[in-house]
Amino acid sequence: MDLARPHALIGLLIVSAWAILAGWGVALRFTRYEETPTYWRAVSVGQILLGLQLLYGLVLFGVGRLPGEGGWFVTLFHPLYGFVFPLLVLFFAHKWARERRYDPHLAFGVASFVIFA
Numbered sequence: 001m002d003l004a005r006p007h008a009l010i011g012l013l014i015v016s017a018w019a020i021l022a023g024w025g026v027a028l029r030f031t032r033y034e035e036t037p038t039y040w041r042a043v044s045v046g047q048i049l050l051g052l053q054l055l056y057g058l059v060l061f062g063v064g065r066l067p068g069e070g071g072w073f074v075t076l077f078h079p080l081y082g083f084v085f086p087l088l089v090l091f092f093a094h095k096w097a098r099e100r101r102y103d104p105h106l107a108f109g110v111a112s113f114v115i116f117a
Contacts, residue, residue: 003063
């Protein structure tokens with residue numbers, strides 16, 4: 001069994017989940033729902049999936065499996081777009097939603113789209 005296969009499958013699940021969360025969050029903003037515990041649970045699941053993906057990626061890295069065959073650029077860029085960038089996006093989405101700088105659903109809808117894309 002290829003050790004990287006589960007990592008790829010979790011990645012596909014993450015992309016799909018964040019695409020759904022993007023549309024859902026924007027729709028909630030325009031329908032002006034206030035209480036949306038199911039949406040926030042789904043956002044939590046998306047964040048947990050990102051954490052699991054990171055852990056599995058670290059295990060792969062630990063056993064010597066580097067991402068792609070594109071040399072140092074892919075080896076460096078893969079963890080950046082796979083974890084660091086989503087972490088920064090989520091940090092600001094949480095910050096702006098908590099401060100009420102932006103509507104929480106819109107903040108997470110846009111953040112979800114960025115993570116998806």
